[in-house]
Amino acid sequence: MSSEHIDEVSGISTTGHEWDGIRELNNPLPRWWVITFYITVAWAVAYTIAYPAWPMLSSATKGVLGYSSRNAVKIELAAAEAAKGKYVAAIQQKTVSEIAADDALREFAVAAGGATFKVNCVQCHGSGAQGSKGFPNLNDDDWLWGGTTEQIQQTIAHGIRFASDPDTRQSEMPPFGDIITPEQIAQVGAYVASLSGKVQDASLIEPGAKVFAENCVACHGDNAKGNKELGAPNLTDAIWLYAPGETAIAVQVRAPKHGVMPAWIRRLGETKVKELAVYVHSLGGGE
């Protein structure tokens, strides 16, 4: 700015900034504005002293109030734990059926169990507990090892065919490919499939029933309804862990697949296992 410019109309000098002939008057600021401005400056300085602010070489200044967001989270988590305390204590005391019978406790257990399920169980059973081939659907009313709250608790706590847990649920269907002939396998496959649906060659059913009576009834029962003590599935219903149909059944008879479920008691503890049991039982198929 080479020389001062005075606005003709107002008689006030301008800042020298000009936009298309429009000049900015160099009016002083209102006092309240300036005071507010200084207050904000003072506030900013005080804030950086009171709270963590200035970056140093390896960390930042701590602030005289000793605030840290990590600490704040810790305090909030502790408060949340404390709020859950009375429910958790009650869940520790009571059996799963007692928990399921108490409205407030059940609601809490279902919410808590749902959260635990999302972290630990969805990998195999799916996010909606709908399962997939080889992994049981937990929403339905078909239970290999029993669907009461206690039975579910036992399964979750100790797992299935989980070698390192002595209390694990144990059962193993022998590979019948070594025991009976391929013809017999095809026959028993047709018989089992006929219990819940149609088969292509009805003539196989009768000999299949005989094969079944000789080899399978020990575990699956005379009427093929299964045995929950042994984890032997009900073969007359519409639910198939691997696949429906005589071919798939024959494949399973010849060389059975066996899923393994880990024991969760050591990893999750008694309370979480109870909560999980109540949650799984609440999905709609619980007995």
Add this chain to the structure above:
Amino acid sequence: MHVLDKTQMERLEAKAVNSAKTRQPLYAPRKKIFPKRASGSFRRFKWLVMAITLGIYYLMPWLRWDRGPFAPDQAVLIDLANRRFYVFFIEIWPQEFYYVAGLLMMAGIGLFLITSTVGRAWCGYTCPQTVWVDLFLVVERAIEGDRNARMKLDAGRWTARKLVLRVSKHAIWLVIAAATGGAWILYFADAPTLIGDVFNGTAASVAYVTIAVLTATTYTFGGLMREQVCTYMCPWPRIQAAMLDENSLTVTYNDWRGEPRSRHAKKVQAAGQPVGDCVDCNACVAVCPMGIDIRDGQQLECITCALCLDACDGVMNKLGKERGLISYATLSDYNANMAVATAGGSGPVNPSLVRTADSTFSARLAHFHIRKIFRPRTFFYMGAWTAVGLALIYSLLTRDRLEINVLHDRNPQFVTLSDGSIRNGYTVKLLNMIPEPRTIVVTMQGLQGAEMSVVGSDLPAARFFAIAVEPDRLNMLKVFVRQPAGEVRHAAQTFKFRVEDRASFESDEYTATFNAPEIAR
């Protein structure tokens, strides 16, 4: 060494940034304003508006309205904790908040309408800032006296009297401010209970914080900052320009009859020079709460409170001249009259041109006519305002007070049960939106052979069930719908959940989808 003459020395074009000549103060102290008490028809109207608006604000929470035993009996209540809003006979749930949005639209369009017809009437009469400043000025005048007494007191040294007057003035201001903050919180809880809690110290801390904040802002804005809020902080004065046009009424100083102003009219007249009606008494400036001179023309700071109009009319009455030297006038009328007074802009204002020989006003002068209010622009605003209003009323009269919302389980979408039947899960929300308990019947329509069962209830699986819902509450149920394998027709069938209140014949429906595996067809 060759020595330069001082005239040969080059002069650099440099100037200190803070050179004494151009140095400015960093801040401008506020110029204190001491508005004089005005009297006249506009002042009376403003008293009336003030009484009505303050009355509504302070007394509304105390109005009772009987809604039966299951709802609060406060006429206007914003129940944030329960998320219910009560306005007399209307109860609004959060999902019906569009009523509030509609009212805001009406307020906005209404503001456009008012501004385009009568200028900044909102600023001048009903804006809370204006009303509270007016109230604070009443207190100031009652304690310190009118303009001259206040100016004297302000300029004078600190004495015991000045101290007493100032302390009592600020004390009363603070009481008013606290009452303002106190009244605000009463809209959010049962007023008689809350006021008791506030005084015995058991109210929620948010109540005290709100009172404190509103006390501080009311005291600061109404008592200390006053006109600065309008001039510096409020965006509305800046938006005015787009709202006003040449047919909007604004407070106008009529130069065409006032100029040339003179304090010594007779002397000037005797000298044969033209003289206008303005006697330059500054009455208009003295009463102005914004501290401006309306004779400088329409300006940003003017809130069109029309107190200058009252002041000037008083002076004109005393002088035996026609009222209306300052008047509500439109720019087009003003320009027309200026053209008359300046003989088409060919010279300075000559007041004799607007008068006839017997010194009454010339017939050529333009006067405001009520027709000017009705122009396309105001019709448009009026139409939009009415349309929104009618839409709101229609929607209010036909809205549902019994609703059903259904959320289909997404994961899993269906479950095959051991007997081959298919089960779908739904979260069913029943909304009883009246403050009375009801028994609602939920029925299934469509989906052959299927039955519903409510999780956690003893109701047998059936195609309908009756359930009691609490007054003014949402009842959330988990419902399983199960269809036998043989009845499943498609992978995605639709059916209806229907809710009915068999006492009032209110009903609502929700069309839901029932999913099944492809294989089950």
